[in-house]
Amino acid sequence: MGIRTGKHYIEALKSRNPEVWLSGKRVTNIFEEPVFHQPILEMAKLYDLQHDPKYQEEITHICEETGERISNAFLVPKNYQDLEARRRTFEVFAKATFGLMGRTPDFLNVVLTSMASNSEFLDKYNPEWGKNIRAYFKHVRDNDLFLTHAIINPQNDRSKSSHEQHDTFTHLGAVKETPDGLLVRGAKMLATLSPITDEVIIYSFPGFKPGDERYALAFALPIDTPGLRILCREAMQDGKRSVYDHPLASRFEEMDAVLVFNDVLVPWDRVFLYNNVEAANLLYPKTGIAQQPAHQSGVRGLIKLQFATEVACKLADSIGVDGYLNVQNDLGELVQSVETIRALLRVAEYEHELMATGEVMPAYAPLETIRGLLPKMYPRAIEVIQIIGAGGLLMSPTDADFENPELREDLDRYYVGREDVSAEERVHLFKLAWDLCGEAFGQRLLQYERYYTGDPIRKRAIFYNNYKRNNSFELVEEALQVYDQRNEVPSL
Numbered sequence: 325m326g327i328r329t330g331k332h333y334i335e336a337l338k339s340r341n342p343e344v345w346l347s348g349k350r351v352t353n354i355f356e357e358p359v360f361h362q363p364i365l366e367m368a369k370l371y372d373l374q375h376d377p378k379y380q381e382e383i384t385h386i387c388e389e390t391g392e393r394i395s396n397a398f399l400v401p402k403n404y405q406d407l408e409a410r411r412r413t414f415e416v417f418a419k420a421t422f423g424l425m426g427r428t429p430d431f432l433n434v435v436l437t438s439m440a441s442n443s444e445f446l447d448k449y450n451p452e453w454g455k456n457i458r459a460y461f462k463h464v465r466d467n468d469l470f471l472t473h474a475i476i477n478p479q480n481d482r483s484k485s486s487h488e489q490h491d492t493f494t495h496l497g498a499v500k501e502t503p504d505g506l507l508v509r510g511a512k513m514l515a516t517l518s519p520i521t522d523e524v525i526i527y528s529f530p531g532f533k534p535g536d537e538r539y540a541l542a543f544a545l546p547i548d549t550p551g552l553r554i555l556c557r558e559a560m561q562d563g564k565r566s567v568y569d570h571p572l573a574s575r576f577e578e579m580d581a582v583l584v585f586n587d588v589l590v591p592w593d594r595v596f597l598y599n600n601v602e603a604a605n606l607l608y609p610k611t612g613i614a615q616q617p618a619h620q621s622g623v624r625g626l627i628k629l630q631f632a633t634e635v636a637c638k639l640a641d642s643i644g645v646d647g648y649l650n651v652q653n654d655l656g657e658l659v660q661s662v663e664t665i666r667a668l669l670r671v672a673e674y675e676h677e678l679m680a681t682g683e684v685m686p687a688y689a690p691l692e693t694i695r696g697l698l699p700k701m702y703p704r705a706i707e708v709i710q711i712i713g714a715g716g717l718l719m720s721p722t723d724a725d726f727e728n729p730e731l732r733e734d735l736d737r738y739y740v741g742r743e744d745v746s747a748e749e750r751v752h753l754f755k756l757a758w759d760l761c762g763e764a765f766g767q768r769l770l771q772y773e774r775y776y777t778g779d780p781i782r783k784r785a786i787f788y789n790n791y792k793r794n795n796s797f798e799l800v801e802e803a804l805q806v807y808d809q810r811n812e813v814p815s816l
């Protein structure tokens with residue numbers, strides 16, 4: 325089949341009935357549920373972009389194996405040009421969502437591509453596992469599927485490993501083997517967009533200890549598999565607020581969810597890893613599933629930061645405050661943040677690493693530097709929007725106010741911006757800014773940037789430890805040589 329259209333995606337979604345719970349109620353019609361409806365349409369637009377003549381050549385290619393057109397997110401990059409082609413795909417998707425949706429299909433498609441193309445290490449443990457993940461990759465690629473993932477255990481007692489938790493099956497684990505597959509029970513989080521995806525893939529960060537064997541799992545299932553329950557968090561918009569009042573929250577809400585597996589059967593051909601702590605701990609380092617998708621996250625993060633920066637600049641201009649030195653200082657800082665991330669991405673691509681398999685990965689150090697900087701730069705951009713917008717952010721009238729002729733004259737007079745900025749223009753801009761910096765929707769976007777790929781503090785510690793391991797500190801060593809040479813220095 326190859327690349328899907330938005331219509332194909334929606335048809336597939338309508339054909340399923342996953343067990344989704346939202347605010348205490350079972351959602352019976354995912355497509356018609358107001359909280360999901362607009363995000364589904366936004367996702368469909370991304371699938372349609374793959375067929376748009378303006379983008380098709382840039383973001384898709386012909387698969388050598390099948391002869392079908394597929395997304396560049398499924399490309400196993402072999403050189404710089406491939407990384408560039410993949411980057412363009414990330415850019416087009418991220419621009420269509422202003423970088424506000426982190427888990428668009430390209431993200432997990434890259435994860436899966438990397439997992440499959442580097443899966444040979446699994447063969448040593450069980451030849452079926454590698455075979456299964458490679459077959460699953462083809463299934464997802466050829467049907468252009470949209471995945472969610474849940475790789476974190478529920479936040480119960482983080483001081484204990486999975487097998488030490490109070491209840492054996494709080495964390496998702498294997499119950500028993502059956503002739504048809506593996507029976508699993510327990511919870512996993514934080515499956516973003518899960519209600520509107522096709523399938524879920526489960527794996528975990530390293531950190532398993534002896535005794536954790538039953539939790540050392542990787543598998544994938546259709547999202548409507550019996551026994552799989554999707555518990556959504558509270559919605560951050562009700563799906564009924566107008567696009568005018570909430571131009572971002574009304575469109576780009578990415579629902580997050582805890583997945584509960586109530587004795588779910590995973591067919592053997594969907595099991596990628598099981599009952600092996602060593603293999604589970606090696607999944608990340610051996611398959612590049614941190615580094616390859618960090619390329620997507622970096623590109624998407626750059627566009628989100630650029631968007632927030634543009635909002636701050638336009639806000640300042642609209643009320644005539646961008647002539648002040650303090651405001652220019654703040655805005656200049658944001659522009660420099662954008663330039664820093666842009667430069668780091670280019671370095672990551674130019675200095676790509678060649679693997680023994682012939683695959684290339686964007687360089688680790690600049691990608692991890694992006695990972696370390698964005699959780700500081702993005703919140704700072706939001707703070708600058710709050711500082712510049714100040715009280716005005718809280719004073720925007722609603723769509724209904726503008727529609728009321730009795731109020732319209734007052735609104736046009738008192739909500740006007742600097743010369744040439746009408747009340748409507750100014751209010752539109754301030755509402756956009758408020759969605760980003762004030763609404764619960766915007767707070768989630770902040771939390772996403774901090775945590776979407778793990779705890780930034782531990783990630784930076786790992787980065788430092790790698791740096792120390794691979795660095796002989798030769799500059800300091802050279803400077804210290806002066807002590808070895810002191811007897812050779814001729815005295816004056």
Ligand SMILES: Cc1cc2nc3c(=O)[nH]c(=O)nc-3n(C[C@H](O)[C@H](O)[C@H](O)COP(=O)(O)OP(=O)(O)OC[C@H]3O[C@@H](n4cnc5c(N)ncnc54)[C@H](O)[C@@H]3O)c2cc1C
Pocket residue numbers: 427473474475476479482513514515516517580768771772775776777778779781782
């Ligand atoms: C908006 C959003 C969307 C997300 N989407 C997804 C998704 O689609 N799929 C998915 O699988 N995950 C997703 N995540 C989850 C994300 O991977 C986790 O939030 C992240 O890995 C951190 O784990 P945690 O939230 O359980 O925090 P915890 O690990 O519980 O950490 C809580 C605090 O305790 C500290 N801490 C905990 N353990 C230690 C330790 N051992 N040593 C030192 N300090 C420690 C941390 O520094 C942190 O301050 C998402 C998260 C967010 C916020």
